[in-house]
Amino acid sequence: MGLVSWLIAVPFLTALLVVFTPAGKVERIRWISALGTGLHLVLTAVVTFQYGRLALADAESMKSARLMTLHLVERVPWFESMGIQYFVGLDGISLAMVILTSIIIFAGVMASWKVTERRKEFFALLLVLVTGVFGVFLSFDLFLFFMFYELAVLPMYLLIGIWGTGPKEYSAMKLTLMLLIGSAFILVGFLALYHASGLHTFDLARLAQVSYPTDFQRWVFPMLFIGFGVIGALYPFHTWSPDGHSSAPTAVSMLHAGVLMKLGGYGALRIAVYLLPEGAKIWGLFFMAVTTINILYGSFVAIMQKDLKYFTAYSSVSHCGFVLFGVAALNFAGMKGAVIQMFSHGIMTGLFFGLIGMVYGRTHTRIIPEMGGLARVMPWLASTFYIAGLASLGLPGLSGFVAESHVFLGGFFGNPWHSAGVMKALTVLATFSIVVTAVYVLRGLAKVFMGTIENPHFQDLSDATLSEKISTGLLVATLVFVGIMPWYLVDLIEPSILPLVNRLHALGPVLGQQ
């Protein structure tokens, strides 16, 4: 078993260990989960160094490559009659997503230290879910991809339905059904690719060598893009997210908003744009317009929210809009920005939801106007919350700026197929969100943390515990690290964007083609 398979196996084995631990052994369950995810972080670091070494060697050849270069590949035939294989490996984009997921799940376990109800099942399901997520990011066989994708979506139903709050059954059902409708679109798209290629394979690398007829691309591209868009909170298919997130328990919201929503952007880029560049060319402007709505709409709705989780969920709708906006810009800066934004938003929103859980655990309310003055009693939580907020409004020095400035530049610089004026206008409209974001973030946070404490119960609340400090500290450190030294992340992602750019470049001169 190679390193990449271990990346998928470690959380799964941890889940198994948790399952076979007696439910009464509270400490042991926690520690197994923490050690398993901690081990995964270490493993991810090892893989990152390994990849860095390998990728450096072929940096030059990747500049003009039109097919992605995978490393640490493992291929095992599975259902040979149908051309299905176990095909895993990684490139810069998947590795960035794996790093993100590994950080979030560790932080999520740390933030769930205090879960009391059915602890064992909770951690087991959480780890199964994350296994699916790693699988999606690492598999390059569409069938395997889809299988892992479903594995990532379905445990969500139980996690929200059982451990959630509020109208949890309704939210869980809505979320699952809407995401499944998305997967139906994806599945149809995959099968269409399977047949149209005539290669009798689900192998992404081989499917990419075929050029599909324009008419085929015209209808399959939007199908895949919308299918992935549902989980990426594409307007108007985003409404599962506010309800889902607000009902979900802390670690689940963290994982879901932090990582699962990224599957949308990842799939749209990796599969839809990669395999169907002409379709992307036809539909790019349309989706750019829709995602502009996403960006502005989400931020305006966020202004009016009273519940911290709804507030963050709509802010996610807005920020995930940047991901798909960058993808739809179809140039180097835009697509690179989309991946950076996936990473940055993942960490940031994971931090947000983690913190909301921690605050809620103390105040027992998430309603913004009911709080106030909490900075005095919980300075750590207040400062980290503010850092997350500042990252979300794109403050330089934190990761959000790196991502958003890429996306804006990408949108403004445009591509050869779409009206330059319209793309510029859409980008300018999208930039307005940075002001609106500042408005809702500062208003919301000021109401929660600033001022004086009105509610006498809040007077003797405590600040973060050690596990909470580890959880939030890790996420804050990541935000700052990427914000101050962006080149590590950018250098990781950049070469893997080039094949996409080069493929598009074959259709017209794309900016950033080297």
Added chain:
Amino acid sequence: MQNADLSFILRNSWLVPALPLFSFAVVALFARRFSEKAAGVVATASVFGSAVAAGLVARDYFRIFPPGTDGQALVPWSIEWLRYQDRLSITVGVLVDPISVLLMVVVTTVSFLVHLYSTGYMRGERGYGRYFAFLNLFTFSMLGLVVASNILQMYMCWELVGLSSFLLIGFYYSRPAAVAASKKAFIVTRFADLGFFIGIILLGYHGFNLLDGQHPFDFITLSSPASLEKLAGATSGFLGVGLLPLAAVLVFMGAAGKSAMFPLHIWLPDAMEGPTPVSALIHAATMVVAGVYLVARMFGVFAAAGDALLLVAYVGAFTCFFAAVIACTQDDVKRVLAFSTLSQIGYMMFALGVSSAAHPMGYTASMFHLFTHAFFKALLFLGAGAVIHATHTSEIWKMGGLRRKMPLTHATFLVATLSIAGIWPFSGFFSKDEILLSALASGHHGVFAIGLLTAGLTAFYMFRLYFLVFSGFPRDEQAGHAHEAPLVMLIPLVALAILSVLAGWVPFSDFVRFGGGGGFHEEGHALVAALGTVAALLGIGFSWFLYAGKGTRAEALAARFGALHLVVKHKFYIDEIYLFITHKIIFRCIAAPVAWFDRNVVDGGVNLSGWCARVSSRGLTFLQTGQAQAYGAWLVGGSIIVLLVAWAARL
């Protein structure tokens, strides 16, 4: 010039911004472990080091380009920080040219004195370490902006300046007014920065397409005449406006936000909610002058953009007058000073606006005023801080007679007041004189007249403040018990008072000039100086007449102009207009309907589809009877229909 030939300190000029940044990190991370004193000492020492480094940078720079020659821009240190793609990147570097040297010296000096003063002023306050960390961050951000070699580097530090002002204005976070003011400052300037950012992208886009092989975000590119010439021909594609005018106006929007030009000035008067030394920093050195500096830094673009400079001139002149009028009616010592800053920044702006590439005298005058203003405005705020510290109020009507209680504070405050009023031999006289002269010489007679009138008003409101605070007798018990400030607070006051006098005597035009353009005109000098002095003396005299006594004459006058006085006192109700726009229009007419639409239409659609599925499944349940006969009947009936259809189709 090869970088290797430069002196050690020039090659390492990144130290100037880096020292406060380093100390910020140290103090922020370990503030809780530090004793109170240690945080203050570390923070202050780092800025002192930075000031020394800035001084050495200035010395070495002017050794290479001696005063009187043209100072070229050097970039002794830079790294590529973020690469969007080829030729589009953020380089972080240090650009050393006359104006950045000037600002480095001013910012570090004022900031050091403010740090020193704060160690006394903030003693015993909750969050002492946090305060010094933020103060360091503020200093770093401003220095980073000043030395920026790339426009996006400037933008980044620009935003960090916004952040640090937000943190410091909201320092007393349990006070609702402070929280509101900090939000307002951040959001208003952020809105303005949107224009700046779009302007940057616009310049980058066209620069990328038009300037082969150059980095369009670098200031070296943006200030080279050859590339400006190429850009000047381009249109922006927006309503047929030229590229440079549009970009210049957008960039000016950002500058106007930070420099609090009308109508984006509303955040500055409220910013006094922060601790008073912070106001000194914001008003004198680290924030509001950033806008002026931006216009000066991009003066090549503005000058090539034609009418964009006129906008700068008119906005500057209007703000200059408008703020001075409001300052005459305010009752809070810090508010009076805040409006005086607006007005003085207006001077600097219009001085830039009336210049051109061929006659850049106003450019020098503007930088000169920035230089002198930094010292006397910092002094005014720190003096006001000492007074507030002693009397526990900032209401000027509750003060009075502090001349005898706080003699040293009084003396330094008087120096600053004379300086801002433009009385010879204090520094404000010289710089204001140059500004008025440049307006007159460039043929902007209207602007000149406004400037002159405002000079009179400035003297009037500043002496109103002076008389009410220091002369006469205490009007309040607290004022009666006032006593002189501690030594660490007095040292900065005295230092700034000395600088406020000396700054005017610097042969400034030898140091700072735009391009090869000459320094100051000599003709008309005597006339302008005389007019300015007369205006100032008139203002002082009128103020003495109204306020030196018991102030009853002022009340009578205010009563005479009841409605007008009220409007001015409420700052022309501009805050209320903004409040109306944000709350009533943006929140209620955009955000609320969109939120409603989302819950009821979009989400309603989702629920509707769920409902449809349920209803249709219920509708179809009658098919699922479980009776074999019924299924058989359906089967036969269905088959017959299919056969009939097939048969019909054959026909």
